Amino acid sequence: xxxxxxxxxxxxxxxxxxxxxxxxxxxxxxxxxxxxxxxxxxxxxxxxxxxxxxxxxxxxxxxxxxxxxxxxxxxxxxxxxxxxxxxxxxxxxxxxxxxxxxxxxxxxxxxxx
Amino acid sequence: xxxxxxxxxxxxxxxxxxxxxxxxxxxxxxxxxxxxxxxxxxxxxxxxxxxxxxxxxxxxxxxxxxxxxxxxxxxxxxxxxxxxxxxxxxxxxxxxxxxxxxxxxxxxxxxxxxxxx
Numbered sequence: 669x670x671x672x673x674x675x676x677x678x679x680x681x682x683x684x685x686x687x688x689x690x691x692x693x694x695x696x697x698x699x700x701x702x703x704x705x706x707x708x709x710x711x712x713x714x715x716x717x718x719x720x721x722x723x724x725x726x727x728x729x730x731x732x733x734x735x736x737x738x739x740x741x742x743x744x745x746x747x748x749x750x751x752x753x754x755x756x757x758x759x760x761x762x763x764x765x766x767x768x769x770x771x772x773x774x775x776x777x778x779x780x781x
Numbered sequence: 782x783x784x785x786x787x788x789x790x791x792x793x794x795x796x797x798x799x800x801x802x803x804x805x806x807x808x809x810x811x812x813x814x815x816x817x818x819x820x821x822x823x824x825x826x827x828x829x830x831x832x833x834x835x836x837x838x839x840x841x842x843x844x845x846x847x848x849x850x851x852x853x854x855x856x857x858x859x860x861x862x863x864x865x866x867x868x869x870x871x872x873x874x875x876x877x878x879x880x881x882x883x884x885x886x887x888x889x890x891x892x893x894x895x896x897x898x
Contacts, residue, residue, distance in 0.1 A: 701885060711872065711888035724885055756824050760886075767876060767883030768814050768833065772826035 670695065672761050672773035680779045686747040689776045693740050693761030699723075700742040701770065702734060705756040714757075717742050746778075754780045784808065785873055785889035792894050794863045801848070802858040802892045804873030812878035815856040816886065817847065820870040829871075832856060863896045870894075 673692045681687050693700050701724075702714040713726040717736035734744040740761075746753055760772045786805045794800035806815065817829040832840045832847045840847045848857040860867055873889040 703886075710890050711874075711886075713885035713887070716885060726885065758824075758826060760826070767878070768831050769828070770816075770876075770886060771828060772818070775824045775826075777824065 672759055672771055674757075674759050674773040674776050676776060677774065678777050678779075680781065681749050682781050683749055683751060685749050686745065687749060687778060688743055688745045689757055689759075689778075691742045691744075691759030691761075691773060693742070693759075694763075694771060697761035697763050697771075698740050699762045699764065700736060700740065701760045701762075702742070702744050703758045703760065704728075705758060705775075706752075706754070711758075714744065749780045751780050754778060784887045785875055787873055787889035787892050789892045790890070792892055793897055794860075794894065795897050796865060797862055799859060799861045800863055800894065802860070802871050802873075802894065804856045804858065804889060806854050806856060806873075806875050808854075808875065808877055810877045810879065814876045814878070814883075815847070815849070816874040816876065817845070817856075817858045818872045818874060818888075819867075820872060820891070822869070826872070830858065860894075865896050865898060868894060868896045 675690045699718045701716040705711045715734050716724040720736045731747045736742045756775045758775045760770045762770045813834045815832045819827045830842045830845045830847050832849045844861045846859045870891045872891045874886045877884045
């Protein structure tokens with residue numbers, strides 16, 4: 669079975685631009701979560717989607733949004749990028765009802781200049 | 782308040798020796814899960830081991846074992862027979878279960894483990 673895939677792997681943007689990151693979960697997994705990792709704040713939860721519905725949201729400004737498609741693939745969008753949005757964005761998927769397992773993708777490294 | 786505390790920013794261990802990475806947690810929920818992940822320099826989070834709050838026995842997965850002391854709210858990771866490839870950042874995480882629904886993972890600040898030849 670293929671693992672969680674994230675595209676692109678690396679991205680450079682400038683302040684004020686917007687960016688869209690994509691995550692394809694493991695086949696059969698309907699839950700997708702997003703996390704932001706920075707040296708200063710560590711790993712922080714962004715949001716979780718299940719069956720195209722946002723089930724949980726972290727404490728991030730409205731510039732951060734996401735969605736999930738009917739095939740469980742998920743995208744997250746960051747509008748009006750700030751320097752502080754430079755981070756590793758990690759996506760994780762889990763099988764339905766199996767909350768003791770959460771598998772992560774390789775991440776997308778975003779650099780905002 | 783910090784929900785997950787990892788007090789060792791960095792640890793060194795000699796190859797083939799055992800090492801313990803500390804983790805304490807804070808929750809008032811009776812139902813929760815504790816996780817350990819390994820993050821090499823490539824960035825991917827690799828799942829290592831899981832312990833449920835109601836599990837009676839300590840979890841083990843190959844060279845990894847979780848020393849779960851519920852009363853002390855600690856969930857230390859023990860790596861036996863360290864290998865050079867074990868050098869990485871290690872994160873402890875917790876997931877609380879509320880009304881049968883799992884919340885998000887809350888991570889500690891991590892411990893950078895270096896295995897010396």
